[in-house]
Every structure is written in structure tokens, then in C-alpha cells.
Amino acid sequence: MCEKVVNVERIFNENVFTMGKMKERLPKKVYAEVKNVIEYGGELSPETADVVAKAMKDWAVELGATHYTHWFQPLTGITAEKHDSFVTNPDAEGRMLMEFSGKELIKGEPDASSFPSGGLRATFEARGYTAWDCTSPAFVKKDATGAILCIPTAFCSYKGEALDKKTPLLRSMEALSEQALRIVRLFGNTEATKVTASVGPEQEYFLVDRDLYLQRKDLIYAGRTLFGAPAPKGQEMDDHYFGVIKERIGSYMKDLNEELWKLGISAKTQHNEVAPAQHELAPIFNTANIAVDHNQLIMETMKKVAKRHGLACLLHEKPFAGVNGSGKHDNWSICTDNGVNMLDPGATPNQNIQFLLVLACIIKAVDIHADLLRQSASNVGNDHRLGANEAPPAIISMFLGEQLEDVVKQLIETGEAASCKEGERLYTGVSTLPDLQKDATDRNRTSPFAFTGNKFEFRMVGSSDSIASPNTTLNAIVAESFCEAADVLEKASDFDVAVHDLIKEYLAEHQRIIFNGNGYSEEWVAEAERRGLPNIKSMVDSVESLTTEKAVKLFEKFHIFTKAELESRAEVLYETYAKAINIEALTMVDMAGKQLIPAVITYTTELAASISAVREACPEADVSAQTELLMETSALLAESKKAFDALKKETAQAAGMEEGESQARAYHDQVMPAMSKLRAPLDKLEMMVDKEIWPIPSYGDLTFEV
């Protein structure tokens, strides 16, 4: 095979207006000003903004760009864009010059009145504003629309309230930086000028054949299958996980990587995941807001490239019942700008007092705000994952690993951690193989919040969700904890004693959140309840945690959300839940009413005809098989029809309610169970009805025939 060789070093960042390109294209003074604003905040002068805008436009036009857009992330969880061309009025001779001003770069006024705002915007003042987030680089997106210059922006209301996922994230990053700096200062670090949250999200996804996908209305409208009997084979052989990547999938991954590299996204790891047709991609970690932008681009590019390969990419948390769903492990750490990862324990964590304080602060934060973290990882799809037997349970707990657990235990018991377990050597037993040093921070895959060496891995996040909320929450709760610690320690007369006491106090008080056992077990659920840890089972139940007194105090203190912003978000979540379940219910009604029930009727009619025909041709023939089948299918058909009517009724009732919590609860408590009742008999029927008659592709067709 003669393949075109791609020079990855050359294509990487090809479509990104990097610092390097700015340096090349901007006058020295302008570049210095921009760099300063990117690193330390502030505003560009209008003159500088004009120069930057022109350079950015010239660069984009060289790549074929005709339009620009302020690219933003409304509360829909995905991205939004409205294109404006660089075209200006022609002069008297009909000549036109493509232009882009500093004002257009910095601020946009999309009408955007139709995005969810949870009542923050009355329609008479519906206008939203987008403001350039210069810390995330501009890029050119190329697709059928042409080449579009995308400017990452935050989206706010006329009164400055956040209408998006980006604004609170940026606010939380600033809060964390400020409070973390106070901590490192206490330990004598005078050089650091800021602290950055770094995030590396591992993205799971499914790929199915696009022609088959298009035959299933549930996949088209709901992103997941709403009917479907299990295939004879699932994931029990563990042969898909890390298995050889099929050619069709491999060529998809190759194309995907190239697209991502051009966008400056450092796609690093790819492999098959546990469920059939499930895969994963992980980029190298990046600054939190850039990681959030990149993750949006990864999801979008995954879908786009899939189409090109005759595939459909499913990002839903639970596309198929009975096999694993998809999540997004959110790896999070905090680093100073002079190169200290505050989550790096070093070789002897027991002697690393700064690390122990940071760890104690995070343990405290996660314990106090477990409900908020749980909320930040909830979306409609994730309700099928959290608490099911494959994903971290809905209970937040922390896994520290053997080494740290031991250090924490010593500290709580004696106030000192004299020793520290070392990673042992792992003997391979083969003379030609090297013996390995075991990682002292071992892994526990069942923990929702695990320490993994020099970062925490928050594993609850759903595959289709934006990672903005989980990281905003993490940054906020840790900022609060740092702030409280710094308040005490900055005033201490004897710092060493004070820090020692504080670490011990935090660990002793919040140790209930640490759990190193099997998070999937029944015993843990009971144990967690004894410990008083929240077990919030659904998205609907999690919403109220946003507006508790504790949450409002936290978010207002650090200017991340006002109470009004939190209330508006809660409202949007209830609405989103209701709408999503409504779509699923209507899709089931559509499929059952127009496809599945008619197919069963066709089949029962065939059976009946067969019975009569056989009897007529040969009155002594045994027709018990057909008769039994007819009886069974007819009974299930009757059950389906009853459940179908009930679902229609429940859905209409819920749809008629006023938007808000009660409506969301009605969808959760009434409509969802009615959906299960319709699915059950129809899934049984799928296993009985002639495959030629069954109108939609099966689980086997979808997940094995890729």
C-alpha cells in the first residue's frame, strides 16, 4: 500500500494562531503587550487590538478563511458559532478589501437570545456578549463551510452574568491561582506568580456503521438505543479491550489524529475500550480552559471524521444497555509557573509538608463538597452509568493508594509520619526481562476520585459532557480550602507547629471520604451511608446542591457564580432533563407505534396464516410450535400495546406541567419507568420475531459489524 506520509511535526498547530505565529507577525512591542495580557491578565489597548486582529485575519486568509466567528460554549453543553465574513463595502471602483478590526476581535454581540439562560435574560434584554478569551488560541476550522477563523470567547449577559460554561471556569482558575499562591508563599516560594490548573481528559466513544445508525431513530434523536436485546456476545471475553484495532477503525483514528494535530490538540493515546465498538482517545494535558476547548473540538471532530468514513460516532454515556458505557476521566493537577506540580508527592511524601497540606486541603474540599462534585458530573446520559455496575458509583469517595493512605493513617494516629512505604520491585521471573519498580501509588479502578501519582483523576464525568463544570467545581472547592488554610497559617506565630496541627486536623476530620476498597460493592453503599456520605442517585436529585447555602457561599466568595447565576443554572438543568427525557419518550412512542408493534403484528399474522395453512394442508400435522409462538408473541404484543398507551399518557402529562423541578421529577419518576415497561416486552419480542421482519438493526449488527 502506498500511503501519503504525514509529517506530524509540520502539520501540528497548522491551523492555530500560536504564540510563535504572533511573534513572527506582530511588531515586537505589540507582541510583548499581548503576551503580557495572556499571561497576567488585563486589557489590550484598542490600537494593539487592531494590530492583532489584522495579523490574525491575514494569517487566516492565507489558510483560505473567508469568515470569522466568536466561538463560545452556551449552557447547551456544546459549542456555538455565528459566522461573519471579512467582506466590507466595496469602494467606488468596486474593489473590496477583507477586514477585521480589534473591536470585532475583542467583543461580539450575537443576538443569541434562544440559548438557555434559566431566566437570566428577559427577551427584551436578550442580547448576549462574547468576549475574547485570549488565553486560548484562535484557530481556523476547515469543513464544508470553508475555512472559519474561530475566536474562543466567553459569553455573558448585558449585566455581565455568565451565560456559558467558560466564564465561570475562567473565574475559578483565577480564584484557585490566587489562593494556591498564598500556600506556596507560605513555604517560601517567592518566584511563582501564578498557579494553573492542568487537565487531561480521556475521551471514550463508540463507532457504528452510519447506514445502520440511520436506520435507528433512537440513535438519531436520542443518541442511545432505546430498544435492543443483548447480542449473543457482549464484552465477557475481554477481547475488545486493548484489542487489535480493525482496519476501518484504524483509518478513522489516523484521520482523526491528523485533524486534531492540525488544531494543536496533542492526541496521544488511542485504544479499543471494554465494550464492543468502544474506543478511547487521550490528549496530553493542558491548561484547564484550553483543555475544555480542545475537548469540545475533539468531540466535534470525532463526529465529523466518522461521517467521512461511513461511520457514526456515539458520544452518549450509555448507547447500549448491558455493556459498558462511556465516561471521560478528568485528570487534574495544579502547577506553579515556576514548575512545581503541587500534587507531586516526591519520593518521600511523608517529609513533603507542602504536599501534605495540599493533600489535606483537597481531602477536606472533596468531603465538604461531595454533593457539588457529584452534581458537576451529572447529565441526563450519565444517570445510566453512575451507580451501575461498570462505572464509579454515585457516591463520591477518594482513593489515595497504599503509600499515601499509610502516611495519612500515621498522621492521624500519631501526628507524625515517620516512614513511607516504597514502591517494591516487581520481579518478572525471566532473566532477559528487566525487573520493574512498582509504582507506590497503585491504582483502584473503582474509585470515582483517585490519586494517580501526581494528579487526581475524577472518573465520574460523562463522555458527552463538557468538562467545564467539573473543573470549575474542582478549582472552586480547592480554592476555598486553600484560602481557609492560608487564613490560619499566615497568622501563625510558629508556622511549623501550625501547619502540622492543621494537616492533622483536616485529615482527622475528613478521613471518612477516603476509601480504598471496592467502590462497586454493595457493602460500600452501606458503609458510605454509615459514614454519612451523600449517595445522590440521579441528575434530578443532584441539582439542588447548586443552590444550598454552602454552595452559594463558596461560589460567591470567589466570584465564580452569583446566587442568581446558580439559580438560573439549576433551572436550566431541570429543563434540560425534562426535554431530553421527553425526546426519548416520544422517540420510543414513534418507534414502537410505527415500526416495532406493526412488525410484531406482521409476524403474528404470518404465524396465524401458517397455522391455518398447515392445518388445511395436513389436518394431522402438529402445529403446536406455531401455536405456542403465536400465543407468546400475542401476549407480549398485548403487553407492549398497554405499555405504549401508558407511556403516551405519562409523557403527555409531564409535558403539560410547568417547567422546573416538579416537571423534571415527573419525567424521572413517571416517564422513565413507563419507558422501561415498554422496552421490556419489545426486547423479548426482538428475540422471537423473524429477523427479516424486525425493522431495526440489532445490537449485534451495530456493535460487531463495524
Ligand code: ADP
Ligand atoms: P491512564 O493510565 O489512566 O490512562 P494516563 O497516564 O494515560 O492515565 O494519563 C491520562 C491523562 O492524564 C492524559 O490526558 C495525560 O496527559 C493526563 N495527565 C498526566 N499527567 C497529568 C498532570 N500532571 N495533570 C493533569 N493531567 C495529567
Ligand code: MG
Ligand atoms: Mg484512564
